[in-house]
Amino acid sequence: MDMVEKTEKMIKEHKLLHRGQLCIVGVSGGADSIALLHILCNLRQGMGFEILAVHVHHGLRKNEADRDAVFVENICKEKDIPFVLCHVDVQSYVLEHKVSTEEGARILRYRAFAEVAGQYSTERKVCIAVAHHCNDQAETLLMNLCRGSGLRGLTGMHLQRGNIIRPLLFFCRREIEEYLKAHQISYISDSTNASLDYTRNRVRRSILPMLEAEVNIASIKHISAAAGQLGEVFDYIQVQARKHYEQVVVREDKKVGLSCEKVKELPLFLQGEVIRLLLEEAMDGLRDISSIHIEGLKDMFSKETGSHMDLPQGYFAHRDYCKLWIIHKSQKISKEKENGRFECRRFLYTQNMEIPTQEDVKWFDEEAFEGEVCFRTRKTGDYIEIAGGKHKSIKALMIDEKIPALIRDKILLVADGSHIVWVVGYRISQAYKIKSSTTYVREIKYIKGDTKDVVYH
Template sequence: MKTIVKDFILKHNLFTKDATILVGVSGGPDSMALLHYLHSLKDEWNFRVVAISVDHQLRGEESLRDLRYVENVCKQWKVEFIGKSVDVPSWKKEKKQGTQVAARTLRYAIFEQQMEQLGANYLALGHHGDDQAETMLMRLTRSADSQALVGIPVKRAFAGGSIVRPFLCVTKEDIWNYCEAHNITPRLDPSNEETTYTRNYVRHHILPLLKEKNSNLHTTIQHLSETLAIDQAYITEEAENMVHSVVQFDQEKQELSFEIDQFKTYAFALQRRAYHLILNYLYIDLPKDLSYVHEEQFFALLHRQTGNAQIDFPAGLKVEKSYNQLRCHFCDDLHCSSSFHKHIKIPGKTILPDGSAIIAKYVDAFSEETKDSFCFDASQVALPLHIRTRKHGDKMHLKGLNGSKKVKDIFIDAKVPRRKRAIWPIITDDHGEILWLVGLRKASLAKRSTSTSQIQLYYEKCNM
């Protein structure tokens, strides 16, 4: 297995020498084997290896014991260790998310934070070839978009570095054999055996049947994933060139248009990818109720013989055909562009015009921050707090930046559509200092004091 993994690392240029590697370790066989393997390369590659374990608080003392197990093994192996706990049960209840989505959200927030603090080059995760097969099979049953079949990437950008997965070339059985050969006794999560989760059902009932037909299935699927990724990258690049040539963007009105006959001169594969690029431009986050049905409606509209027609997409997007021109724009309802200004109740819940809310409360200790939460001392701000839409000339002080930056430039850098900028919630203190572009950027505040009340803000998105 060592030789297979090393060849895989070299083939994909997963690491560079003298790198700092943060390794996500749960205590299970995959992550423990990965930690051991990378630690064994420490001297040869001059790695700094740091293990990080996150207790999701889903199994009480049992999950905490997993974290302590990892910590003790790291002491034996002389590996740096970071342990963190996150409150997944509370988060999933508050955000109305499933257990696995909530756990992943909080876990990756911790990973990102620690990557930045360590200046780490890589976050190494223990996904293996069977995980890849499970992922692609699950997506095959759920998605009609070929891009979804690319699977788990071997390497992708993350937190100023890269996420890498060196074990995608081996199976779960290979990893168990590695653990036995190196006297590693991993911890086991009983939830991995519960077939109520779709992934576990695929793992226990579907994958074994396919392996009966192809014992080397993990290698076949990994090769398919990599070739699909290469093909998708090429098509996307060509589609970007097509969009640049064909589509006219009106940044003031945040809309676009194109000549239908010119659009249809390109291969349909490029038309489809151009359609998805257009949606990514128009939406900040793709709506959950956007599906392949809308894609079919879009192309049916392009081929419609009547002169004028319109279809409605989620979140107020209008797609209008006027003879040979197609125009995409958002609704012009007054409520879509109206400004607001409210005081934030602490403790309390402040409802915004779009149905979203800011939840504010005093807390005894700071919790892990995400893009939808913000923690600070009351001494760092002038109370009461306000939430409002932007004003001309708004500026804010950002972490790591000398001086201030215009809010307008922050929106441009983040590629926030103009139609969203006018209604974006901005939290200020009573002196007008901008503290938080909600969900986007946080201000650099004065040094925290432990002698005053601590305030926690949460942004609750509208589920309508």
């Protein structure tokens, strides 16, 4: 069975193409894309689909790029294949978005494919065929593994994802080159593919050949197969993560967050996937999100109320009692006090009593109070006593605690005049802490969501 027959069998088994469908083929002019174009051209009549070739001129390698475009256009004329040439400005995109040249070219290339597909999708079903093969798959897995991308990055490329198909994904580069040689099909080479300045080229030209020569001749096939299997595992995990996400997500007042207690019950790996789903919903995708952000957000499930963490794209995470919110810095946050009430009681203290550690219940030395306690938000002149008997302004405290400016006027305080006894959700004043000399305890409990009345027992 030759390569054309194998590709036809694989397309039918995985239902990549259908009769009457338009297949947009990304053609650079290199060996892989020319082989793909040639194979699909041989299959189009028998399988009943049509082909449209798209070549993207990246505005790089000026003379060489012009040559590539002319080469692909001439091949399409010979084989009676409709041809579209798209020009993109990679250099400007790279400067504006601060990405690598390789990444910028990839983004703009797929954007061009999608724009062409959009012009025809109203008339019929359209797919986009690209020429990735198992060497590309192995390269991607090894690069992502070395970069520490985790399971998500080890899944490699999918045979089909959305309207993108990869009919050559199960073939290796050697098979493609042998096919082109056997059929005397010419192609062109991109001079940058020989440069070791690019990480992918170093993996392609040095590491993979060494693995084949020194470890196993089928190393590339095995690595590519492993990527496919990991992809199937990861897809299953995503289905489970989505189910759990809908059970723990909270949507209120145009905000989206997670129930901390419910998320903490999940396995750690699923916690990370649930966080990613939250960020995808709350933000503009996962751009600039790294494992550091995911691990930081995991830690916030166990932090105090009011804790926050800066995120890319102008967002921050805010821990609000039992919830973790993702909020944009431009988003308006209510500065009204939380609805709730304080309950107070007084009792005799003995040394064997265990001081509570909950966020909403605090014990204070009754004799430390100098006036009538009140419950309010901050005022000018408010201060708290810190270690060593020093005073710190509440403004400075909130800055040090990295409390977003938008919510500082919302934080509830327990005040003894200007001396702040308890910044609810954060810390209490050293001056009011339980000591060995404490005789009576004043317990103050905050109950969120109840009336604002103070109840004394």
